[in-house]
Amino acid sequence: MIGLGRQFHGSTCVKNASPTMGNMVMRILLLGSPGSGKGTQSSRLQKNFNVAAISSGDLLRRNIANGTEIGKFAAKEIERGAYVSDNIMIELITNELRTIKRKNWLLDGFPRTINQAIALDDNLSLTGQPLNLVINLQVPEEVILQRIMDRWVHVPSGRVYNLSYNPPKRPGLDDVTGEKLSKRTDDNAEIFKIRLQKHRELTEPLLEYYSKRNMLVTFTGSTSDEIYPKIEGELLRRFGVENFNQGGRPEIVNEEANNIPLNDV
Ligand code: ATP
Numbered sequence: 001m002i003g004l005g006r007q008f009h010g011s012t013c014v015k016n017a018s019p020t021m022g023n024m025v026m027r028i029l030l031l032g033s034p035g036s037g038k039g040t041q042s043s044r045l046q047k048n049f050n051v052a053a054i055s056s057g058d059l060l061r062r063n064i065a066n067g068t069e070i071g072k073f074a075a076k077e078i079e080r081g082a083y084v085s086d087n088i089m090i091e092l093i094t095n096e097l098r099t100i101k102r103k104n105w106l107l108d109g110f111p112r113t114i115n116q117a118i119a120l121d122d123n124l125s126l127t128g129q130p131l132n133l134v135i136n137l138q139v140p141e142e143v144i145l146q147r148i149m150d151r152w153v154h155v156p157s158g159r160v161y162n163l164s165y166n167p168p169k170r171p172g173l174d175d176v177t178g179e180k181l182s183k184r185t186d187d188n189a190e191i192f193k194i195r196l197q198k199h200r201e202l203t204e205p206l207l208e209y210y211s212k213r214n215m216l217v218t219f220t221g222s223t224s225d226e227i228y229p230k231i232e233g234e235l236l237r238r239f240g241v242e243n244f245n246q247g248g249r250p251e252i253v254n255e256e257a258n259n260i261p262l263n264d265v
């Protein structure tokens with residue numbers, strides 16, 4: 001089944017919601033093909049929930065911008081649409097996870113191979129903090145290429161702009177810092193084809209891996225605006241409202257939808 005079919009209306013006071021809600025810590029993975037909007041959803045979630053985020057792609061791009069050894073190596077792989085080796089990625093993200101101070105976090109872009117997933121599971125089980133939700137973004141392939149061609153990024157922050165859906169306030173400049181936006185070296189039609197192929201071959205097997213562990217939910221839509229409310233509803237339902245930053249919470253009006261088994265999404 002696709003989507004929750006839930007409806008939201010208005011914004012209601014949430015402070016006196018069920019006291020049993022909100023105890024659960026959010027440890028989330030965002031999966032989805034290149035250009036499916038993982039970065040955009042991650043930014044929105046960080047704005048609306050009390051959650052830290054690690055994006056493997058942003059981390060690599062910052063390493064490239066800073067001229068680090070990892071950056072030099074990664075640049076070659078990224079430019080040709082290949083994956084950076086599991087060993088490098090596992091070390092990079094494991095170190096980054098150690099720096100996270102907040103109890104709630106989400107990962108975008110890592111793990112993206114079975115080896116990385118196993119390493120992450122092992123690492124998190126050592127600290128008794130396993131992933132508890134994997135969100136798969138499903139966006140039709142026809143719309144993704146155009147989105148990639150229209151995409152500009154602010155490398156230091158990872159903020160993503162789209163010339164059609166979400167243009168910067170001043171052309172070519174980041175809304176927050178006013179710094180220059182840039183085009184990713186891998187955001188072109190030729191490399192995108194290779195990235196999609198790699199994704200199918202190496203990352204899609206993760207869907208089965210997490211589905212078997214009853215952790216996977218999939219949301220489908222053509223735009224991030226269409227998908228975001230579905231994710232938000234799911235997080236409120238699973239994790240409660242304690243971690244929700246907004247002044248109010250959309251009221252869930254469809255009782256029946258509320259009873260859908262957690263993995264049947
Ligand atoms: P999008 O940002 O549009 O969702 P994407 O998922 O392909 O697309 P990023 O996550 O930004 O892009 O990653 C860009 C590139 O960085 C990848 O194509 C790959 O070369 C490298 N990369 C990022 N994360 C990993 C990873 N976990 N393992 C191996 N390579 C990675």
Ligand code: MG
Nearest residue numbers: 038039057109
């Ligand atoms: Mg990304």
